[in-house]
Amino acid sequence: MRGDVEWGSIPGLVRSAARRYGETEAVVEGRTRLSYAGLGARVEHAAAACIAHGVGPGDRVAVWAPNSLEWIVSALGAVSAGAVLVPLNTRYKGAETADVLARSRAKLLFVTGTFLGTSYVASLRRAAGEGPGHGPLPGLPHLEQAVVLADDAPPAFRTWRDFLAAGERVGEAAVRRRAAAVGGADPSDIVFTSGTTGRSKGVVTTHAQTLRTYGIWTDLAGLEHGDRYLIVNPFFHTFGYKAGVLACLMRGATMVPQPVFNVATALANIAAERISVLPGPPTLHQSLLDHPARDAHDLSALRLVVTGAAVVPRRLVERLRGELGVATVLTAYGLSEASGLVTMCRRGDDPSVVAETSGRPVPGTRVRIAGPGGEPLPPGAAGEILVRGFQVMRGYFEDAEATAEVLLPGGWLRTGDVGVLDRAGNLRVTDRIRDMFVVGGFNAYPAEIEQRLGRHPDVAEVAVIGVPDPRLGEVGKAYVVRRPGSQVTGEDLIAWSRREMANYKVPRAVEFLAELPRNAGGKVVKGELRGHARREAADRA
Structure with a gap:
């Protein structure tokens, strides 16, 4: 029901x-x-x-x-x-x-x-x-x-x-x-993003939207009465609260909350509490597989893993199934504006589908790939991901202007993400129009980081991009133009950032430029900065 x-x-x-x-x-x-x-x-x-x-x-x-x-x-x-x-x-x-x-x-x-x-x-x-x-x-x-x-x-x-x-x-x-x-129809929560x-x-999301969305999630994931669920995803996040706490309430699964992800603690919890369900970002599962003490713990009860938030290497899916014997490994795609769930793989999908896509739209949901003018694009073509369904938010709290920017006539939600649909309807997310990058499962938004860094007295201009990181998937890199006469260092700015913003937002690297690259309209060309970062990484390799 x-x-x-x-x-x-x-x-x-x-x-x-x-x-x-x-x-x-x-x-x-x-x-x-x-x-x-x-x-x-x-x-x-x-x-x-x-x-x-x-x-x-x-x-x-x-x-x-x-x-x-x-x-x-x-x-x-x-x-x-x-x-x-x-x-x-x-x-x-x-x-x-x-x-x-x-x-x-x-x-x-x-x-x-x-x-x-x-x-x-x-x-x-x-x-x-x-x-x-x-x-x-x-x-x-x-x-x-x-x-x-x-x-x-x-x-x-x-x-x-x-x-x-x-x-x-x-x-x-x-x-x-x-x-x-x-x-x-009453609002149940307001998640600030x-x-x-x-x-x-x-x-703003309602009770009905939340319950229908995560009733579907529990069905597709196969959560069962008697499952024991290690909830590492933070409760302040849509997924930790709704696919964690509320999903367990729906099926009578046991919640084992873990306040901070620590590999040794997670391994101990999985063994001691006979954990059977462990959703989380790919970095979490990778760190469990690679931990030197893994074999000292009995992880045999683990049967269900749901991941997403970043590209999932096929090798990770194969290792979870082969080395840990996890029967079900699924990937999914969602965003807060769509109650956290848009597409999801199905049990029995081929490992290539799980690793290379985020699955198909969940019941009651339509996904469209749109071109620059909003026109629908055929399978295989990349464009902006649009979503229509029961789970699309009511709107942004007391922000009609921002709501109008993303909610289109006909109920379509602009996600700001770029993706491709294959002929079977599986979605592959390829880029982010809004420049967002994902740090260990947490969404980091360059504009927000730039705004805060711009308050530093020695920063004249700043642009932030996401760059690859072997442990966290992506981290921030800041390109900074100093104010005249300033001698501020990268270490100074990183230390300052750690005092001023959440850790996942803090840039891990700072590079100083005489000026930021801009187009004829004066807008910073982040593509040039990304190209520069890729060339730098290639030179170091």
């Missing part, structure tokens, strides 16, 4: 999973082993606390934390109270997070304590601790509550325990009424 019909909404899915899967393990985190019935109870408790703290239908609630049980409970609790979830990238710095919180007008924030040696609260307070407001962060006047997912919190912030305690005064019936009032202008845009 279609997910949007069967469950109606994400709160409906949570209640259904609690009833259907009862004592099946839902989440395993360290020594904590929580059943589906227990997870359902915790989500209802969190929803009650959200209601007690004034969260109403349609209010935005943000989560800035790594993969964890608390992320799952706080996010699903907020959505069950009728809120719209705003997941925040854990690689954001304080200023980046404050910007999204301000533009989404988030009413409530759940934030981790210290993660990877960084105090997220301190980072956010530096960015938004001053302003006209009177809440926990005066620079964010719409933010009424900030909850630290830990046992202690600074003044004006609440601890997770204190936050939950307020829910005791909200009756179960009130919580159930609020959850039941959430409809399929950068674009060519360098300004992030909030993709």
Whole structure:
């Protein structure tokens, strides 16, 4: 049955999973082993606390934390109270997070304590601790509550325990009424994703779109009750949350969240927890295969791998099947503006189809390759990938102009990606019109990086491109024109960037030029920079 019909909404899915899967393990985190019935109870408790703290239908609630049980409970609790979830990238710095919180007008924030040696609260307070407001962060006047997912919190912030305690005064019936009032057409989340202008845009997706999309994903992937799923893809990403948490809720699979990808930890988890499902970017699977201690771990339970986000070497598919005995290896293509899923390979596809394409459009979806004037192109011709289907976003949050640029008459979505369809309907993504590159599975947008680098006092002009990297697939390289009299070095700019932006956005190399190459219209010709980078790489080889 279609997910949007069967469950109606994400709160409906949570209640259904609690009833259907009862004592099946839902989440395993360290020594904590929580059943589906227990997870359902915790989500209802969190929803009650959200209601007690004034969260109403349609209010935005943000989560800035790594993969964890608390992320799952706080996010699903907020959505069950009728809120719209705003997941925040854990690689954001304080200023980046404050910007999204301000533009989404988030009413409530759940934030981790210290993660990877960084105090997220301190980072956010530096960015938004001053302003006209009177809440926990005066620079964010719409933010009424900030909850630290830990046992202690600074003044004006609440601890997770204190936050939950307020829910005791909200009756179960009130919580159930609020959850039941959430409809399929209501927005379920706003995922902020950068674009060519360098300004992030909030993709609005509904409950019905989400449930139908990931009901299809679970069917095509073959996720089953009893599967044990190591969720390494971050929850702040569409794929980690929806193809991870929500997909497991749909089928009664066990979630094993891993907050940071570490090969040794992943190998230990796969062996100890008998992990059977492991989606992730190709670099993740490559690193598992190549780890010197791989043979010391029992990986025999692993049966399903779904990958994408970059070119998948055929050799990788063959090694997963041959060396690890993974029965099903699939590739897929999607983007946030289409709920994260457009095409997908099918079980039984030839390894060449899995490695060389991203599969065929999922049910209810059409894909067209368009020429420069928007005309349809035949199989084998390269052009912009257009998508039409139930999963295409409502639009960008409060940004009609940006929405009009990508949503065409007739419901077609301009993806900004270049691709080719073969005669069987399989899609091969060949390039990115918008210059985006993928760093270890994370989308990096040159315009956004250029905008931030341009704030450095010694940078007059900058252009960023993606260059190949053996470990991460691609990384950024910055071509910089110094301001007159400046002696800034590449090392200086990289160190500065690490303080100012998420790590995956930081250029790994900087080259200084007297001027950037431009065309007659004054636009930077990035093709020349890419050619220069290729020649440089060839000279070093």
